[in-house]
Structures are given as structure tokens and as C-alpha cells.
Amino acid sequence: MSIITDVVVVAAGRGTRAGGDVPKQLRAIGGVPMLRRTLERFVQAPRLRRVQLVIHPDDAEACRRACAGLPRLAPPVAGGATRQASVRAGLEALAADPPDVVLIHDAARPFVSIALIGRAIDAALAHGAAIPTLIVTDTMKTFGPDGALGAGPDRARLRRVQTPQSFRFPLILDAHRACADTDLTDDAAVAEAAGHAVFGFDGDAANIKLTTPEDFVEAERQIALTLADIRSATGYDVHAFAPGDHVMLGGIAIPHGFGLSGHSDADVVLHALTDALLGTIGAADIGKHFPPSDPQWKGAASDRFLAHAVGLVRAEDGVIAHLDTTIVCEAPKIGPHREAMRARIAEIAGVPVTRVSVKATTSEQLGFTGRREGIAALATATVRLPWRDA
Known part of the structure; x- marks a missing residue:
């Protein structure tokens, strides 16, 4: 029996730290709206059935233009006041025809690769709840109230976390429903709060999240170098x-x-x-x-x-x-x-x-x-x- 996998792409935020006069997910990088770049990676992934986009209601027309012509997109749904509420809205939209596995991804990560998407699906099947991680290479320090630096945690046990985070669909839907009154930073935290162990798999250093104006400058530079x-x-x-x-x-x-x-x-x-x-x-x-x-x-x-x-x-x-x-x-x-x-x-x-x-x-x-x-x-x-x- 084939495994059905869908993805929820969260694009309901305002992205104020990125600057500009439009939400960051609608800003162009390399002449293409970032949202479209992100969605194109998923609609080209051979193991995905459907892409569920979650948007801010004010962005409906701009998102429609950015997504024009892309296949496998479900009708977008409106997000909530928090990222957690927006993810739950996307999951609930899939519940009528549920997948076996669901990936949850931030629209502000437009360089997600097909290989990373495949690893996410495999990790969800193996563990039920999994997230892409990167080894921390910088030394970490604690910061005391007097400004003095402490020894800090053991770097070998730290990981940087990315999306797409991947889950067995019933597990993460039930977890979001159970934690609806909380405000947690990501879906791994929601799963953990509901009592599930979350496992890590190899992330991708190129899968950067665009947050600040400097991030957009770097993204343009990378695209210019790549598209030579x-x-x-x-x-x-x-x-x-x-x-x-x-x-x-x-x-x-x-x-x-x-x-x-x-x-x-x-x-x-x-x-x-x-x-x-x-x-x-x-x-x-x-x-x-x-x-x-x-x-x-x-x-x-x-x-x-x-x-x-x-x-x-x-x-x-x-x-x-x-x-x-x-x-x-x-x-x-x-x-x-x-x-x-x-x-x-x-x-x-x-x-x-x-x-x-x-x-x-x-x-x-x-x-x-x-x-x-x-x-x-x-x-x-x-x-x-x-x-x-x-």
C-alpha cells in the first residue's frame, strides 16, 4: 500500500523584521515571489500528493497571483493569530481526506530541496514525529545578569532546527487539538507537549530561513551565483x-x-x-x-x-x-x-x-x-x- 503524504505550508505571518511594504513571503527573490519558490519545490516532489497553503486573509489575491499555474495546490485556508493556530488550521483542512504523513513547512524557507523532503517523509514513517536538524558549530555561552559569560551548554548535544517537520498525521493533529490553548514555537514542541518523542534527521545548510533584510540580500546573491x-x-x-x-x-x-x-x-x-x-x-x-x-x-x-x-x-x-x-x-x-x-x-x-x-x-x-x-x-x-x- 502506498503512503499518502501532504504538506502544510505556513504563509500567514506579516514578516515585519524583513522590512519592505509587503509580507516577506510575497517579496520577490531572483524575480520570483518567495512563496512561489517555496511551493515550486513541493509541487515538484514526486512523493507528495497535495500542498495545503495557510495564508493571511488580506493576502488572498496576492497569493493567488503568486501561485498561478502551480499544480497539486489545495484551496488555501486562513491562518490564525499565531503560527500554532495557523498550522492547526492547515491540519484541520486536510482532516476530511487525511494523509498518512504530513510535512509542516515555513514559506520563508524557499531553498528546501527534494532530497530533504524525501528524508522528512522517511523519518516520519520511521519515528512518527521527526524534525530536520543541523550540528551547532559555534561555541555557545550563557549570559549572566552582570554581563559575564558562563560556560554554556555542551555543544555536542545541541542542534539547530529547521522545517519541514514531519509527522504521522493523526499524531500531530491530535497533538495540536490537545494543545490548542498553548503558544509553542514549533510543531515539535506541540508533539512533545502532547507526550510524544520527537527524533532528528539530517537537515540541509542551504535550507535557510529568510527573516531579516540581510537574509534577503544573501538570498539574492546566492540565486545570482547559482543561476549563471x-x-x-x-x-x-x-x-x-x-x-x-x-x-x-x-x-x-x-x-x-x-x-x-x-x-x-x-x-x-x-x-x-x-x-x-x-x-x-x-x-x-x-x-x-x-x-x-x-x-x-x-x-x-x-x-x-x-x-x-x-x-x-x-x-x-x-x-x-x-x-x-x-x-x-x-x-x-x-x-x-x-x-x-x-x-x-x-x-x-x-x-x-x-x-x-x-x-x-x-x-x-x-x-x-x-x-x-x-x-x-x-x-x-x-x-x-x-x-x-x-
């Missing part, structure tokens, strides 16, 4: 006009005296961007992934194509640095719809709108676009990928 393989690729698409009352461009329906002819919704902008992104990772072209001969794509919304290409880049641990497109047509006018297109493309790609450019030009009445027979689009995508030797 910068790639650009281009895409091009064209569709002829056909009977209709609107055209789809950049994911936006624009009223027009004609439609565009194509097997899908014929969105030349999203098609060109899809090909550009696929080109950055050498993943062929849109026709390879979504053959026009396949009837399932007839009339399909092209945001699915772009989201697929984005997912493939993310699966390579890539970061989308910029998306640029130029639309070539005599009509309709693009200017009034430019910002709506930028916003929609940014939403599909999961990037800030500042990383999306939409431009338009005519062909001076030359060629098929000049004769108003159709619309063309050119696109360029720039991504940053981890450096891997060939």
Missing part, C-alpha cells in the same frame, strides 16, 4: 483573419470586426512567447507539445500553452528574467490594451509585470499584415538557469 547560465530565445507566430467579432492577443479578448483562424484560440502573442520560452531550454516548439492534429487542442485557450512552457523552465530550476513581444498589425489598435496584456502575461508566467514588455507596430501597409489579412507576433524570452556542465 543566461539564455535568450525567440519565437514567431502568425494567424490569418477569419469571421468573428474579437481577437485573442496576450490572453485578452479584443473586440474586432474579424477573428483569427487557428486550431486553438489563435493567440499569436502567447504562441510566440511559448516558442521563445521553449527555445531557452531546447524543448522543441509549440507544435511538438500541442500538435494541431490533436483534437483536444481545438479551440483551447493559449494560456495553457504558455503556462506549460513556464512549467518546463521552472522544472529546470530556471528563472524567467524577461518576456518581450512585438505585435505586427494594422488593426486593431494595441495601445489601449497594452497594460491589460502585460498584466495577463505576467500572471500566466508568474513574474512581476515589470518583467513583461508588449510593443506594437505596423508593416506600413506592406505584406499580408499591411493588407489586413492577419496578425503576426515576434517574441524574445530571457531566462536564468543553473550552470550545468555539458
Whole structure:
């Protein structure tokens, strides 16, 4: 019998120590919201069934944008006044269809690895309650009331604690229910307060928690060092006009005296961007992934194509640095719809709108676009990928 594992990701805090004008879990690192970076690690983990996100109610729309296109996400639930209350809310949300094992992770740890997730699952199965730990390498001292330093505890018996903490689901749910009136610092403390032994397993030094402004500076530096393989690729698409009352461009329906002819919704902008992104990772072209001969794509919304290409880049641990497109047509006018297109493309790609450019030009009445027979689009995508030797 297979073991079912879910994860609760806690993202309901305000993160005031990190500074900035948004909660820290929604701040961008390497051009991607930290929350999305964290969730991407879990949705890519092969042994996980479902991700239960716990958020602050005020962040619902921002979280929806940050999570757009990610698979295996349960509907988010609102957290409580404390981390402990927020974790319990996530556990209760899973209780109707409970897993065998649950991991509990802080959204502010975006560098959690697939290997660490696997060790967490194995430790929960072996012990019932387990947490990732790191050996303390610094000498520890006690601090007296007169300012004098004492001998301190035995460093060999100390451990630094991380998340994801892992548990048999009934054990930790019952423990949280029993300790609902307490305010404990982590889920291991909740399990211990309910009378359960908690075991340690090997953590990961890279699995840092971002708390202060300095932490974010270090995270940006690490991402810049890691994502040293910068790639650009281009895409091009064209569709002829056909009977209709609107055209789809950049994911936006624009009223027009004609439609565009194509097997899908014929969105030349999203098609060109899809090909550009696929080109950055050498993943062929849109026709390879979504053959026009396949009837399932007839009339399909092209945001699915772009989201697929984005997912493939993310699966390579890539970061989308910029998306640029130029639309070539005599009509309709693009200017009034430019910002709506930028916003929609940014939403599909999961990037800030500042990383999306939409431009338009005519062909001076030359060629098929000049004769108003159709619309063309050119696109360029720039991504940053981890450096891997060939």
C-alpha cells in the first residue's frame, strides 16, 4: 500500500523584521515571489500528493497571483493569530481526506530541496514525529545578569532546527487539538507537549530561513551565483483573419470586426512567447507539445500553452528574467490594451509585470499584415538557469 503524504505550508505571518511594504513571503527573490519558490519545490516532489497553503486573509489575491499555474495546490485556508493556530488550521483542512504523513513547512524557507523532503517523509514513517536538524558549530555561552559569560551548554548535544517537520498525521493533529490553548514555537514542541518523542534527521545548510533584510540580500546573491547560465530565445507566430467579432492577443479578448483562424484560440502573442520560452531550454516548439492534429487542442485557450512552457523552465530550476513581444498589425489598435496584456502575461508566467514588455507596430501597409489579412507576433524570452556542465 502506498503512503499518502501532504504538506502544510505556513504563509500567514506579516514578516515585519524583513522590512519592505509587503509580507516577506510575497517579496520577490531572483524575480520570483518567495512563496512561489517555496511551493515550486513541493509541487515538484514526486512523493507528495497535495500542498495545503495557510495564508493571511488580506493576502488572498496576492497569493493567488503568486501561485498561478502551480499544480497539486489545495484551496488555501486562513491562518490564525499565531503560527500554532495557523498550522492547526492547515491540519484541520486536510482532516476530511487525511494523509498518512504530513510535512509542516515555513514559506520563508524557499531553498528546501527534494532530497530533504524525501528524508522528512522517511523519518516520519520511521519515528512518527521527526524534525530536520543541523550540528551547532559555534561555541555557545550563557549570559549572566552582570554581563559575564558562563560556560554554556555542551555543544555536542545541541542542534539547530529547521522545517519541514514531519509527522504521522493523526499524531500531530491530535497533538495540536490537545494543545490548542498553548503558544509553542514549533510543531515539535506541540508533539512533545502532547507526550510524544520527537527524533532528528539530517537537515540541509542551504535550507535557510529568510527573516531579516540581510537574509534577503544573501538570498539574492546566492540565486545570482547559482543561476549563471543566461539564455535568450525567440519565437514567431502568425494567424490569418477569419469571421468573428474579437481577437485573442496576450490572453485578452479584443473586440474586432474579424477573428483569427487557428486550431486553438489563435493567440499569436502567447504562441510566440511559448516558442521563445521553449527555445531557452531546447524543448522543441509549440507544435511538438500541442500538435494541431490533436483534437483536444481545438479551440483551447493559449494560456495553457504558455503556462506549460513556464512549467518546463521552472522544472529546470530556471528563472524567467524577461518576456518581450512585438505585435505586427494594422488593426486593431494595441495601445489601449497594452497594460491589460502585460498584466495577463505576467500572471500566466508568474513574474512581476515589470518583467513583461508588449510593443506594437505596423508593416506600413506592406505584406499580408499591411493588407489586413492577419496578425503576426515576434517574441524574445530571457531566462536564468543553473550552470550545468555539458
